[in-house]
Amino acid sequence: MIRKFYFLIVVISSLLSFPFILRYLIITKKSNFINNIYFNLPVIINNKKKCRNYDFLYKSLDETYSVSIINENGTLISSYNDKILRIPASNLKLFSTAYLLNKYKSSKNFKTSIFRRNSNKYYLLGSGDPDLSYSDIYKLLSNISYNKKINLNIFEINSKYYWPKGWTSGDKKFEYGAPITTLALNSNQSKYENIETLKRSIEKYLFNKYPSSSIKVKIVENSKKFYMKPSIELDSIRSNPLLSLITLANSESHNFTSESLFKNASNTWNDNNYFKLKNWLRNIGLNVANSSFADASGLSRNNRVNTKLIAEFLNKMKYSKDFSTYQSSLSIIGVRGTLAKRYSNSELQGKFVGKTGTLSNVFALSGYLFKDNKSFVVSIIQNSENIDRDTTFNLLKNIYKLEGCF
Structure with missing residues (x-):
């Protein structure tokens, strides 16, 4: 009778502790198997933590900016107007190129x-x-x-x-x-x-x-x-293999390549409907209810997303089996692609990999910022008649310099 009682205690304890253990494994990314399962589930683990020292950085920003910052553990530590829908320009490629990797192997040819x-x-x-x-x-x-x-x-x-x-x-x-x-x-x-x-x-x-x-x-x-x-x-x-092509699309922001690749992956050469991209994002847990996807490259002015969506997506990509390939396709600040001429020969060189987005009245910058041996997700978009790229890059530099969260 005592054995049965202890056995029952063990079973109940295991059941009660399992969600916490699973959550720990997901947050710390300890298991590739669990990572891949989580990536494909229609859920997002949302954590929030107020970091006032990060929020203080927004004092100089006007209402034309939106910002989202997620730390290494997947916690949203700071945000500014992050639910306002914006035109993302080529930051849209961050979604469409990931869709391709989800469909094809990186060695795929066309x-x-x-x-x-x-x-x-x-x-x-x-x-x-x-x-x-x-x-x-x-x-x-x-x-x-x-x-x-x-x-x-x-x-x-x-x-x-x-x-x-x-x-x-x-x-x-x-x-x-x-x-x-x-x-x-x-x-x-x-x-x-x-x-x-x-x-x-x-x-x-x-x-x-x-x-x-x-x-x-x-x-x-x-x-x-x-x-x-x-x-x-x-x-x-x-x-050329898919890895080379998505690097062209992301690092050099090549519109034709991103569009033609998406047409192949979604089998949509004979229409201009991008609902498959939106559905895929929804199926992996992203809230895309109010977002609009009008192309795969970001050149369309009908696209609408917010920085919260971009940041949550980039964070979830860390759990994808294709993440290393995906990350390697992005521009590197001060080194390669559309970010090559920014912060070269500085402490920030090589510490940010991501994607720029540029249209008239639009500038966007989203990606992974490496600081203190940790990877932060940063997404910044400005929609304005007075675009100020320097303010965006200065904000990125200031985020990099901040220590701790208080």
Whole structure:
């Protein structure tokens, strides 16, 4: 009877202590197994602690700023206007590139391929490789054999999906606002190159190679890929691996790359809907109820998030099995990417990895700040007609210099 009593005590004690042990393991990140489970659960462990010395830093900020700071243990230690929805600019890429890593291995490649059906029907199909060149196209075309009649269908998306909603007519005139297409020569950086010029170049190549053949080159909507079946893949060009591509998207803030990668991962080449990104964030526990996601790059002015969401997301990414890959893709202050020219040869050099976001009337800075051998999450956004980047970077420096919490 006594044994049963002690056994019952042990069982009850274990049940009562289990939530505290689990919480401890999650906060301290002691178990990779538990970390991965927590990352994929639709919950966020919210801890708050008031650090008045951090809050004092906001005395010089006006209402156009929002700030969130989370410490090593996942505790929100300081915030300022952190629930106000802001335009995040390229800080939006922090979400979309993480979505990619959740879908694909970091070694994943994307193909541009040529297919053949019967003896004289060919199909050219791309996947938005940002480094695709004419030499790649000609290599694929070299697989076309002589025939009296040669038919080549070039698959491309409908032009109404070239740009996400919220990209301005002004943006579309520049390289950073290039159209997002599946067959994009050098990321569509040249306004003189498009699917029609590609078609003419292909026609010229084939006419020169087979002058006696009857050659038809046709552009077909990407949504009609079923025309290919049955067919065989003759050859393909593979993109750089995903790790290289998301580093281009995050570190160098390359809009085309972030958009084309997301289109592949979400299977949305034939629409401009980004609900899958929002749903994924909701499914891992983030509160996105009032947020708006209009693209994958942050160029759209229809995007709306708050710094609390960004900070909580970056903190939860620490539990992802892909975190080291994700973190390695970010800019490094004073070293690499869009942050390379800030605080080089200073105590802050190399101590912050993250993402900038820049549009007219918008500046954002979010990422991981390393201080006292600990990793803090910092998210700062300013939406204003009078953007002051120096104030944002000075705030980051002052956060780095603070010691303790009181």
